[in-house]
Amino acid sequence: MDNHKPEIRRIAVFTSGGDAPGMNAAIRAVVRTASYYDLHVYGIYRGFDGMIDGQIERLEKGDVGNIIQRGGTFLKSARSERFMTREGRQQAYEALTAQDIDGLVAIGGNGTFTGAKLFYEEFGLPVVGIPGTIDNDLYGTDYTIGFDTAVNTAIEAVDKIRDTADSHNRLFFVEVMGRDTGYIALNTGIGSGAGAILIPESKVDLDILHRHLEKTAKRQKLFSLIIVAEGNENGNAQKIAAEVRSRFPEYDTKVTIIGHLQRGGSPSALDRLLASQMGYKAVDALLHGYSNVMVGIQNNKPVLVPFDDAIHKRKDIDHELIRMAEILSL
Ligand code: F6P
Numbered sequence: 370m371d372n373h374k375p376e377i378r379r380i381a382v383f384t385s386g387g388d389a390p391g392m393n394a395a396i397r398a399v400v401r402t403a404s405y406y407d408l409h410v411y412g413i414y415r416g417f418d419g420m421i422d423g424q425i426e427r428l429e430k431g432d433v434g435n436i437i438q439r440g441g442t443f444l445k446s447a448r449s450e451r452f453m454t455r456e457g458r459q460q461a462y463e464a465l466t467a468q469d470i471d472g473l474v475a476i477g478g479n480g481t482f483t484g485a486k487l488f489y490e491e492f493g494l495p496v497v498g499i500p501g502t503i504d505n506d507l508y509g510t511d512y513t514i515g516f517d518t519a520v521n522t523a524i525e526a527v528d529k530i531r532d533t534a535d536s537h538n539r540l541f542f543v544e545v546m547g548r549d550t551g552y553i554a555l556n557t558g559i560g561s562g563a564g565a566i567l568i569p570e571s572k573v574d575l576d577i578l579h580r581h582l583e584k585t586a587k588r589q590k591l592f593s594l595i596i597v598a599e600g601n602e603n604g605n606a607q608k609i610a611a612e613v614r615s616r617f618p619e620y621d622t623k624v625t626i627i628g629h630l631q632r633g634g635s636p637s638a639l640d641r642l643l644a645s646q647m648g649y650k651a652v653d654a655l656l657h658g659y660s661n662v663m664v665g666i667q668n669n670k671p672v673l674v675p676f677d678d679a680i681h682k683r684k685d686i687d688h689e690l691i692r693m694a695e696i697l698s699l
């Protein structure tokens with residue numbers, strides 16, 4: 370974790386990678402905190418792509434009014450191919466120095482921090498990250514911005530599927546997002562009372578699923594809800610449903626993929642609070658000379674985590690929760 374105190378006068382904030390509800394609240398917190406400390410704040414549009422193209426505009430306190438409740442990101446987002454090249458990063462650096470930017474706040478996930486870390490190492494421009502991703506897959510923080518809202522959206526959707534599944538006595542596989550991790554699936558499954566939850570972190574989940582289906586079939590209870598994380602290594606919901614159809618023909622099996630619904634919507638109270646705390650802390654960290662770090666939240670307190678750890682260490686899922694979910698589904 371780097372901590373030497375350069376003079377910070379002009380900072381820029383941007384959002385990058387998959388958007389997440391609460392990103393606007395985080396931008397607001399960054400702009401308001403920086404303004405409080407008499408810094409000039411700039412917004413970079415379209416993430417690293419906009420940085421390369423010099424889409425950088427001054428933001429005043431009033432420009433971030435009326436956005437705390439809005440989903441998406443008003444600064445827009447992108448997954449930039451060009452920033453992966455040395456030439457792209459050089460162009461981005463020139464665009465930032467043209468505006469005399471001396472600090473960056475990067476809001477995004479793993480890919481965003483990987484780019485930000487490289488940029489810091491190459492050009493020495495201080496950068497602090499804020500974890501904004503619905504996946505909750507970053508080491509060093511109990512929660513990422515957008516996760517809580519995404520889980521609430523998924524639970525609301527599963528509650529509705531439950532109504533029709535129950536009426537028709539059907540087995541539903543519901544696929545939720547989570548490229549490499551099962552956080553959304555696990556919390557959605559527990560919160561919606563699912564029969565089984567299939568996540569990349571659990572090797573035994575197909576056994577649990579089969580046990581569950583055998584048991585409920587014996588009881589002539591052919592209605593069930595199974596939550597599948599998209600990154601599940603046994604395959605996506607369609608593939609698993611196809612296998613179940615041939616092994617358990619007595620079930621009337623359907624599949625629903627909730628998809629990008631989970632990325633939108635007004636942020637929950639928890640995400641607004643988290644985003645506000647993290648935005649405030651990110652500016653404070655830059656002013657105290659920190660760089661190459663992500664703001665995290667641990668036991669409700671903001672902390673600073675080296676980018677290296679946030680990017681490379683794996684956040685372990687709580688296996689006791691997996692066990693609990695199985696017990697509660699019986
Ligand atoms: O990382 C967030 C996330 O929503 C993942 O859960 C999902 O796999 C991915 O982004 C989808 O990305 P895109 O919107 O670029 O298809």
